[in-house]
Amino acid sequence: MGMPGLNNHNNGQQRLGITEPISLAGPTEDDVIKTRELEKYLQGVGLYESQQEAVGREEVLGRLDQIVKIWVKNISRAKGFNEQLVQEANAKIFTFGSYRLGVHGPGADIDTLCVGPRHATRDDDFFGELQKMLSEMQEVTELHPVPDAHVPVMKFKFNGVSVDLLYARLALWVIPEDLDISQESILQNVDEQTVLSLNGCRVTDQVLRLVPNIQTFRTTLRCMRFWAKRRGVYSNVAGFLGGINLALLVARICQLYPNALPNMLVSRFFRVYTQWRWPNPVMLCAIEEGSLGLPIWDPRRNPKDRYHLMPIITPAYPCMNSTYNVTASTLRVMSDEFQRGSDICEAMEASKADWDTLFEPYPFFESYKNYLQIDITAENADDLRQWKGWVESRLRQLTLKIERHTFGMLQCHPHPGEFSDKSRPFHHCYFMGLQRKQGVPVNDGEQFDIRLTVEEFKHSVNAYTLWKPGMDIYVSHVKRRNIPNYIFPGGVRPSCPSKVANENKQSSKFRSSGHGQAEKPQGGKAVAVEADDARKRKRSEDMDNNSKNSKPSISLPLPSREVHEDRTPISASSSCSMKFDEAEVNSMVGQKSEKICLKSPGEIPSGDIGTNGSVTNNQQGNPVLAATSNSKEEEKLAIEKIMSGPYEAHQAFLEEPEELEDDTEYRNLVKDSGESMKNNLESSNSKPAVAEVPVMSKETTCSAYLHPNEGLEELEPAELTAPLLSVTPAPVPLKKPLIRLNFTSLGKAADKSS
Incomplete structure (x- = not known):
């Protein structure tokens, strides 16, 4: 019995992985040069400790x-x-x-x-x-x-x-x-805690055994970690990629291209995972049943495993899915970033982009018009540390609830880090970008109402068994122009669009050529044609167009007092509703550059189909793939073949689970939700006041529903309805009356002020 994942080639060479490699070719002279450039770049940005x-x-x-x-x-x-x-x-x-x-890196x-x-x-x-x-x-x-x-x-x-x-x-x-x-x-x-504690060491050691070249693997992984952090997709708890997830993804690419240098491995990382058809799992070796009867990842036998959208399986027994936190919204964001990276790497092959382009920071606060802001406070530093850990573990649940309650029509993009207002002691805040699912038609005047969803989330957070007085959470909707100043470097709001935003607009001046490479614009530096850049460019154009119209594309009830750039969010602002007008939706539907559109949980379009963003490139003068394929089309077929064999038994279900899965990291800290919600209602004098919406029916009580929105939007006090409670809650009075805002008349002036 050999080590799982170790097999032999016909020529007697050892082969790593559960499938044949895509290419056995070694590096070209150009690969050697560009790998040295990459290593120098990584050293220059301070990724190596002294x-x-x-x-x-x-x-x-x-x-x-x-x-x-x-x-x-x-x-x-x-x-x-x-x-x-x-x-x-x-x-x-x-x-x-x-x-x-x-x-x-330094300080890690x-x-x-x-x-x-x-x-x-x-x-x-x-x-x-x-x-x-x-x-x-x-x-x-x-x-x-x-x-x-x-x-x-x-x-x-x-x-x-x-x-x-x-x-x-x-x-x-x-x-x-x-x-x-x-x-x-x-x-x-x-015991179980020992198994979990041993898992990190066992997985790490197994990864190092299952890669063909450890040094090449390390350089590539260091690069991909830096990329993920710069692009805002490095956070396991937020539903993105953590360190072990990226290590497993990179290790699989090293297995598929065992003789490649980091320059080529980075390019193939994006090419392969752009075409990967999730929820096909990424596995470095076959899943061991083991002799100890420990639970392993197996969607055929474990119902919860069937709903994992992006399974990346650990190679050590007991094999587990390391990305159970991924949601439909975060998968969409990561798929966009994979496509962007693939496009830039192709442009780099044509000398039309460089490493700076690949590692440009994602302009999160320029990419959406609407955000959720989640503020948390505590009495002291120790309480804040505990409260912060608990809330961060629950933020994923807010994304899942919004996805479920809006039937996937409203997508969330959580920011992976937190911010602090230095003028407020023991304070952190988090942000989520909000947008309607692209490509879905909507009737004029329809909007999302996620107030009950937000209240349900807050009740689950306040069910913390170690809750202490002073541990509070506030959820508010903020427009892009009202993002607080303290989240920007130095506390200064940029007065003009960032370099990234400018280059996004510049990219609209040229289109990709027949080989998928960008044509150089006249009189300017060429950059890659990127799918996400086109999307952000379109958003920016929509914003400019909407600022000229009397009616904005999105309108939400604002907090219960006027929002300023340096405002302190208050609890009543947790009531959120979103409206998308016909103009915005039509622009989304007609947007050809958006390649990823999640059809249902666990299903995204395959990147190897020409109509949804196939990856092509000119292979002239590049013999790297000559050993196994003569074109990228054949390489796509090789990727297709890889996914068609060993993964069929692990296909996830496309339906959504009836219940949201609790985050296991803090599952032993949760009270009975019904009792805690009752206690929260009874102690409403110590909890923030909330605004609610009338109960329409059993079907809409716990879900967001669509309703027409007129020029005036008004939030009125209503009885707090907790669908999960059998008791009849008492009315929760508002601390301050909510403001009636006429978005039709204020929209134009507000957009200009931004």
């Missing part, structure tokens, strides 16, 4: 290993073991994540795992004696234990280096110094 910092990390890990060895001997002696057993007692430190993969955390014997318990010894030892050490600062997390962790800084320390309690009396945690037997007779 030698001094690297030495400091090694010293911290060495000290930490010494500390846990002293700790396990101390607790062994305290438990009455004889001196010989005390001396034999041992614990070991392992690393995983970006540090173990070799792609960490070190993900570490402490492996201890069976008599060293998690609660009393790890979060007891070891925590006490660390708290008394001068080198340790900002110690923050999280014992009740899904994967219990101790966070702290050791000599200024951030450390996340997990604990695995093995069923062994003595931990050997040469312990191999990759063996399946290590998982025997251990």
